[in-house]
Amino acid sequence: MAATRSTDDLPAPPPTLKERFLAWWEGIDVQRRHNDAGEEPTAPGEDASPSNAKHLNRKGKPLWTATRIEVVEKIWGPGFSSPGGDEFIPTIVKPLGLNPAMSVLDIGAGLGGATRAMAKQYGTWVTGLDGNPVLAEAGMFRSQKSGLARQAPILSTDMENFTWGKRVDAIFSKETFYTVRNKDKLIDSIEAILKPRGQLLFTDYVIDPGHARGRDFDGWIHAEPSEPSPWTVEQYAAALAQRNLDIRITEDNTDTHRALILNAIQELVKHLETVAMDHDTKLAVVEEVEMWARRVAALSSGLRYYRFYALKPGDLS
Template sequence: MSEAPATGKPWKKRLLAWWEGYDLPEDKAHAAPEPAAAAPAAPAAPRPAMPGVNSRFGKPLWSATRIGVVEKIWGDGFTSPGGDDYIPELVKPLGLNPAMSVLDLAAGLGGAARKMAAQYGCWVTGLEPSPVLAKEGMERSVKAGMAKQATVTHYDPENFRHPKRFDCIFSKESFFCIKDRESLNDGIEMSLKPRGQLLFTDYVFEKDEPRSPAVKEWLAKEPLEPFPLTVAKTVNSLQQRNLDIRITEDVTDAHRVLILAAIQSLTEFLEKHSMDHETKLAVVEEVELWARRVAALQGGLRMYRFFALKLADGSEG
């Protein structure tokens, strides 16, 4: 289960072959009839980066090119592992229905918000730290006819407060990049109705920070500086805010399988399609990002799912 199904050469070698331009003859044969429209209209001219937040290394985090690449990897509307088929399994503990309101604190391009709204009839308010992704996500919700039921707007997670209260708060792999987690958890507690539910996945350490080279490289090279907590600190912080922890589940293996399978599928796609140099660079950077995360997950980093209920009156009830 730890490796994605492989066909032929390992995906890393196949990706390198694609990048260097010495694909196998059959791959080129597949690429030959590919219409010119598969590449951008003006492949020689780089597209301008969309305005947005920079990484800690001074480079724009998101561009039209990168958005196109991540949607090819993870599916329309998604920027991380787990698409339309995965969301219902992930949010199952919430028991969503049309009477419920959901606050998504890592909305991205709005894929999870629209899936929850469409499948369960609930009303989802999506908040996204990247203004670029928030704008693109809202445009996708409008096009899907879900402008009111699955909104996506920008927010600052380091200063999170919301005037409304929700039945559920949801987040998918985003809290580890937030420095002031105590303030965030204050905002989460205040934004939950009594008996409200909190469900999120996040990168964590099981105990002390692992000393493996892979984890050190991940900490040094993530585009946004990571501040992962231990499982115990995560749980303790929530418990201090009247939240009853019901699920603390290590989902690392499943997360790794999703990543490896997606990269395998991408590699197979790339061998049959041509693209401009800018897109090639974006593909390689994205694959390197996820390869570092996979290595860190093998070196001591973990992915956990947390589920908690806000107690109605300070007691178990």
């Protein structure tokens, strides 16, 4: 009878991408770091109280810091925290037919790059809203610095209990709805604040029910900074139709989104070869790259990236 192998005899799991990156930059013994590493302490002054927890990641650390903001702008461009910079926004928002007479809400505006791009290119009055107060404050600072504090302000909001006091001509959102647990409530609020013949245009990560969800999908679900709650295309279609919103575009943009991510990471790697960074910045870079690498992997393992466009009917009177 073969002897049972002790768990002490098993090899340590291989270092993660983050650990390999840090070893490359710092010239350390990556396996020793891997074996000796413990949990990082919670950031000073942060707690996991219910009122604060939604702004912390799964490790109890702030979702957004000045260092992370610096890193994402280096990857995606000034004012952006995700793929699709100034040159790409006109392609995304083209169906809206933006003009100076229109009022727009940008839900999940982040640092406000898309908000300001719409205001500058089309003269539209756009209000950016984000669920994270750190991002919203940084976004508002950038709008003020650009002279767009009135035309493209960035404000903080509660995504799970979203409301807005004025009716608007259009609502835009970029990769945000998948982070909201109560999407029915969010869509109810969106329908209520759209004017007759108002427009809704959003991009989002969705579940592909026709594709078996593999290990990469599970890894994405469990490792995202905040727990994602993605819907299927069919769920969105049903929810919009239930609120009498006429769906005009349901478009799979996964390949384009994936290419934007991979191209940006390649450019980042080139940039890293020319600069020196402190440890905290290196760690933030690695964590960001690791997060986007997981997303790219999930996009081939049951996750897709879609653009939706819907119209609200005019008044019946």
